[in-house]
Structure formats: C-alpha cells, structure tokens
Amino acid sequence: MVRPEPTAAFDELYRSEWSGLVALGWSLTGRWSVAEELAQDAFADAYRGWDRVGGLERPGAWLRRAVVNRAASHHRHRHVEDRGLARLDARDGAGAGASGDDPTGDAAASRVGDPAFWDAVRALPDRQAACVALHYLEDRSVAEIAEVLGCRAATVKVHLHRGRTALARSLGEPADEPGPGDRRTTHQGEEDR
C-alpha cells in the first residue's frame, strides 16, 4: 500500500482526531488548556515521527497513548497545583458564565455536564482512570484499550474492574459489579473517534 502524502494524511488525522484527543485529555486532567496542550504535544510527536506513525494501521491509538501517558506524567507532577487551579478555574468559570467571557478557556469546563462523574474518574489511580475514560468516553473494547495503552487485555480488565468498582463506590453505588466485558455502554455521535 502506498502511504498517503504525509502532509495531507497528517492534516486529515489532525482534523479527525483533534476533538477526541482533547476530550480524552480533559477527562484525565479536568482542564481544557491542559487537554489541548496534551493533544498538541501528541500531534507534535506524531508529526516529528510521521515516517513511523503514518505507517501505523491505527495512528489514532498511538495518539491516544501519547495523551494518556502525558496526562499521567502531568498528573503526577502537578497534582496539587492542578487542584488549586481547578478551584480557581471554577470560580472564574462562574464569573465567566455571567459575563460571557472565558479568559482562560478553562472556564468552559464548568459547562461540561456531570463534573462530579469526571472528578471521580480523575480520583482513580492513573491507569484505572485511563482505562475507564477510554471505555466510557470512546466506547472502546478491552482489546482496543489494551492496544492504546500497550498492555495486555487482562491488565485492562483488572483496571476496568477496579475502576468501575471504585467509581460506583465513590459515586454512592454498591461496589460489586459484573465484569467489564459483560456489558458495554453505547454512545452516540462519536464522529471524533
């Protein structure tokens, strides 16, 4: 197969995957500004390594792994600071909502529904959060998540099980659950995927 001309192929990848990566980044960091930086960095890495990445069957999976890993690094190094900024963002968001301004861009976070759900996701250990986010946000199967994260399906099952159990607990639900592969959530309108 002849690989598409790099610029055109990359542009198409950027167009088609951008918002999906940003959503994934937001689910893991809770801030639009950071999510967009994560996506930008992932695409920058892909662009620099396009000879390799462009030849992958699913470069979107490669990009998602970059976002997930960078989000984990960001989380580890900026954990406390992010909590502070998130609080301030929330305050700014309230004001921005009234005035129509969104000075940092992060105020838009306040417009994402059910922030408590995503807060609970982000409270999970990084790997569980990544599995849960990919499962719910992108409706990915265990095998697909394993491909994205570069680990075994069994590992993903463990993380999904623990993550969903913890989510249920933290959101006020009982802890026991069917296995993560027992039932899948169906999402609509996923043209970003």
Add this chain to the structure above:
Amino acid sequence: MNDHDTFHDLDARAARAAGDLRAAARARRRPAFDPERSPSIPVGAGGGGDRRGMPRRTLAAVAAAVVLVAAGVVWAANRPHTEDDGPLTTTTDQPRPFVLGSVPKGFSLAGAGEITSSPAESGEAGSAPLVLYGTAADDLRLGLTTLGDFDAEGIGAGADPFEVEGVEAYSFDGKGFGPRAVVVPVDGTGVLALAPSIDREELVGLLGGARIDGDRVVLRDGALPDGWSRVGEEPSPLALVSPIAASRGATGPGSFVAYTSGDPTAELSDLQAVYVSSMPGDAARLHAPVLAATEVRGTTIRGHEALVGTSTVSAGDSSSTTAFATWMERPGELIRLTAMGVPVDELQRIAEDVEPAAPEAWKDLVERTQLGEFDSGQYRESQGGLQDMARGRFDDGTAWILRIWPADGEDATGPGASLDLQVALGGDSTAGSSSGYGSSIGGDGEPAEQALGSSTQLSQGGRSFGAGFVGADVATVVLVGRDGTELGEAEIVSGLGRRAWVAEATEGVAEVVARAADGTELGRQDLGLGTEHAPTTVVASPGD
C-alpha cells in the same frame, strides 16, 4: 436495586457524561497545527498554556497562577534557555543557596531546587521580562511587560475597560498586580503596565511612547518623564506576586527551597507555604516588588536594608494574599521570601533565620527532592500508595530510587503491582532534567514469579532509564540491541519482597534478556525505546 441495575445506572450516567464531554470538546476551536511546536506537557502548563498555536492567555490567567500553592515543590518546566540580554543585572558572585536555620513550627521541608534558565520564551503569559523605570533603582515608578498577542475579546473577566483619547485600555487595578495595573495594545501586543503611583489616564498617555523590542516593552527616547531612566528588569512579573514563582522558574536563575504546612490536598485556605529564593540581583530587583505590592514598608533584616509587604490577588469572590520579604545579603545576592498563609510580621521573623546552605548539604537536598523524598504522604496515597523498594546510583553517580505501586487491595508483592523509577540528574529543577516521563510495559495480573514482569521506562534529561520486576530464578538481566548485541547488564535489586532490574538504557538498547545462573534464557522483553511503542519519550529540546 440489584447490582446489575446499579451498574446499569453507572454506565448510563457515564454515557451521558461522555456524550456531553464529547460535544463540549467538539465545540472548542481547533487551533492550527504548529509543526515547530516544542513539547509542553507535562512540562508546566499549570498557569500557562499560552503557546504558539494556542489561544493567548490574558492577565486573568496570569493572576490565576498567583494563587497556586504547591505543598510539594511543583516542578514547572519548559523553560527554554535563552540568552537573556538583561544588561542591568550585575552579579559579583554566584548567589549562594539559602535555607531556614530552623523549620518553623508546623512546617516541613517540601523540597529545593536550582534554576539555570530564564522564564522568557516559555510562551506562558507573564513570562516576558518586566522592564523597570524610575528616577532611581530605589525609586521605581513603572514596570512594563508583554502578555503576547492582544485579543480584546479575550482580555478576561474582571477587566475594567476605559478609553483615553481613542486608546483602548483595560484596568486590572487591585486584581493581583498592585493598585495600578493597566493593559493596552501596543503594535498588536498586549502590554501590561504596573505603576502604583501614576494616575491610570496619565499612564495610558505614557504608554503612547512604548514600543515592542523583542520580548520586551520599552519607552521610546523622548517619551520618558524628566528624571526617569530604565533602571533594571525583573525576569517575569509573576516573580513579584506568586508565592511559588521560584518553583515555576519565574524568578530566573537562582535557587529556592520550600516549606509547607498543612495537608497538600486540602483547600488552599488551609495551606501555608514559605519559599526562600536566592538570585542574582541589584537595587532595582530589590525594589521591584513595590510595583505589585498592596502594602510595602522598609525595614532591616539580618542587618540589611529590606522590604516587606503583601500582594493581594482577587479572583471572583475570593482573594489570596502573598507576603514577601526581600533584601541583599551581599552585593549581587538577592534574597526573597514569599509566603502564603503567613502574616508579613511572621515572615519577617522567619527571614531573620535564613542562612546559606552548606554546598554538600544543598546538593543532597536537591538530589533528595528530585528523587521525590519530600513528596507528602497524602500525595503518595493519592497515587495509590507508592512504597520505596530500593535505591542506588548508576555508574556516573546519578542517584535513583525505585518504588512499588501496589494495586488496589494488594501489597507490594501482589500481582497487580507496578514500578516507579525516579532519577536525580541535577541541573535545572524547573526543567525536564529533573522530572522524567515514563511509560510502562507489561502490567498487572502477572505472577510475581514471572522472569520478566511489569517494567517501566523513564526518559529524562536526554537519557533513558528502565526497571522491571524479575522472578526469583533470574540471575542476570542483560541489555540487548536490536541486532542482538549485548550492550550491558542491569543491576538486580530487591526490596518489599520483590526483585527488580534497574539500568540506564544507553543508546541502542532495545530489549532486556533475563538469564538463570547457568546462562539459560528465561525471558526477554522489548523496552519500546525508539520504537513505535513509545510516544511518551519526550524529545530533549532546550525546553526540557
């Protein structure tokens, strides 16, 4: 309600939340891709994000950074080193690192670091130098800096727009940069002016003589009021208002140590922090805080002329006050203490207890910080309960520490455990040389007796490191190149009931091979270095 119903509800809730998030993401503007972009995450996007190709931040974002308090030292990064031509800072000797002679009651050491680079060109709002004007270095009247591309619509909540003779201007008086803070567009660039003693209309008129000179704002010849001159500069205006400016590199080259009190995961109002920074400085830098201070007074600290004061940031209904104390310990050696949650009189008392750190003790302190030894228990708990497994040094003396990350409900010997490797490379503590970014291979659910279990890789400071669990029968772990060439041997360590290999993955290393004592190969594992496995490897750009 049975369990199936319960998780049906959870999944339904997740589906609604996910759909909403996807819609919100799609609604956001997709910026043009910048092929020249340098990696910026996970390096210091906390208060910034104002990078090429991204929407410019405004003063509100700058102010937001002010109230960030880190309980551990938060290593902001992405501070590309540039030749800072600031001509007015003189240094007779390299400033010494300073620490507190005794840790204040209730506080604990949170870490220490060194900064070797300028905050300029980080791309973050507020990272450009603040050019200082006045009648003398100890009589500052005006500070000017750029905020990047001017965007009237994005100037931010809280601005008070006004107009002076057709010039649009935005007042941020009392919102974080002192009693007089005005933003005006100059040549398409947002210019922030700090001038506590100047009427805002007069200030806007004065800015009619401003021009952009690289990443600096300067007043044209002839535009200066009588008796004024350019007397110096501060590396970043954030250095004047943020209690954690040093850990974000905003103070420029120097060193800092942080002390905190309270639960780092608690509300900001419950936290206290004191930063002790030392940096090259002159009289202008000594007096620079007056431009952004809410209150300031002269005093004496350790026998030197000093300034103490406060700076208050307002954000919505909340406000935060930073206290500062600053003096010249000796010519060219500027000391600044910044604090949050500490009254200024108490900070002044603490400042009297500052003392230079002994070189070896300082080196050890920075190294231990880079190894994460001051990470709070709460932080570790939030990360799943990291536990120290083993520590050592590579051949070049670089210290490393290996920690185990138990899976939920397990201890370190459980099958779901994974490894966390930290190395202390020294160098700039706000840059990537002190904070690496790793990825993992293999994973949980693997039996502990497996020859090669879960492993981790770390790219930091242009070098790569790795570690992984090994089984009881493994005698050696060899580093092998793509062509099968043996390139070295890993160190085998043990702790917490586990065994692991640790090594620097020098150039060409592609996989590790585990062997028994008799040489029998027990397993091999691709490290993913330099392959399509590893998008986590951050290219060692100057910003790293």
